[in-house]
Amino acid sequence: MSVLGLFKRKQPKGSSPDQSRDRGILVFENTSEVIRAETALKKEGWKIRVMGPPPEVRSGCDLVIEIPLIEELSILRTLQAADVTPKDIVPVSSPLLRPVDLFQTKELGRYLMIRAANMKLTIDKRTLTIVNVSGGGCPDVPYLAQEMVGKPLADAPSPREIGHTLCGYALQLAYEEVKRQCSP
Amino acid sequence: MLALVGTVPHRDFPLVDSEVSLHDDEVCIQGEQVTVNRGTPALLAATIKAGEFLGQPAPHGYLVGDIGLGDGSRRLYEYLIQHLGESDFQAITFHYMQPDIGCHNRVLFVMEQMSERPILIADAGSMYAAKMSGKAMAYDLFTPDIGELAFLADEEAPHPFYTRGFILHEENRVPELIARAYAHKNAPQNLLIKGEQDYVANQEGIQATINHPMDEAMEAIGGTGDTLTGIVSVLISTGMEIGEAATIAARANRLAGHYAEPTAATQVMEIVSHIPKALEDVFCEKNR
């Protein structure tokens, strides 16, 4: 059984950003899920911390897991393999933030481009082939592009399967929206 | 002399610290090759082509393989902490790196201790790390796109994925976004904002707008932001004033794209090949 971490006091607004801005919180339904998640993540070598939730996070459970926020997608995959799904994932520094849920669609002749947050996915509408990936800044973006560009939408690996970061997660949202718009 | 720091999307690519060259569509460094495509390889290729036109020495690359796990980036951060202090680059561009506040701050600390502090340029994950760390003001130039500008403007967002909707909705209100970013000290001395129109800005607001030629397809093409960052990095490393370098780079990048007759399926190497001609034409325009 893990040791309960100290309750983390929220930084006052306007103070200089602390080291926690690149950390996120996994919120679970109950303590046994927290324990299963903690075990799975530590087994994969993730640097995590079990702690009490900040006041903004309403949870049935009095434990949350602090994770490196950037690698959210990779962490979700580890949890999926362990058959445990968090109720929510939020940034430590601003627990009320939600992932971007706005999409921008642009028709470029025979091509369709969808933007989600900082990521853009472009397909050929006629062949439903992925022709381009642009945007982003995390190292999995060029890797995802390498694996996806030139492949039919139906055959390409999804960013959720092979991406690792929040940029990968944003590309997943764009990918899902492309699939939604292009499905019969 | 210019240094470029970033990752390549091959897990086994070793950490390399050497001069970079371009052969056909491959970037070569310390016996390793990587095909030019979006990301740091596109930055490198653009820098080399622009540098050749300007008679600049080949840029220096600090590269490592990282597919998003962050392992390569952390090794490179550690390497930079150990070695960057001994260097004497005029400018350093930080590019695709896994954002990590602790590592970022340690590298920045090393650079701030240098007797001749280099000009610091950041884009991609390095820019995210700088903003996340609250150290954007320590830099001389960022090159965000409009979505990333909204991220800079959102003082709460740790990553563009979490930019709040009401700020994203303002993406057409670039002056307000710029002002908000500076108000919260989340912008460096200069901004070169890439988009349908490119903007050169500083604390005082927009200094220049560059919007022709306009090829809609450029937004869809992966790597066109990287080529812009590469061109402006080279110009800055020649000693050119940053605002002027940014304006010229924006125009040259658009021209290079235009010469490639782009569609949304165009790949970035086609644009890179037109950079020398584009720069030549931009400087000719200036001299007329």
Added chain:
Amino acid sequence: MNTTVDARGFSCPQPVLMTLDEITKVDTGEIVVLVDTDTSKENVSRAVTGKGWQVKDVQEEGKGYRITISKD
């Protein structure tokens, strides 16, 4: 016919740009370029080589250099 580009007193990348400008005008022949720093000497030499011109001669002159470039 010999033309001279006097790039002394100009900072980077002006000496290169002035030389490339002259190259565009004459296309072939011989050009003398005057610069006043090591950096400009090296940059000009690299840039013209990339355009198919040869660096025929480099002489120290005053506090700078006289670079003679040519193309047939």
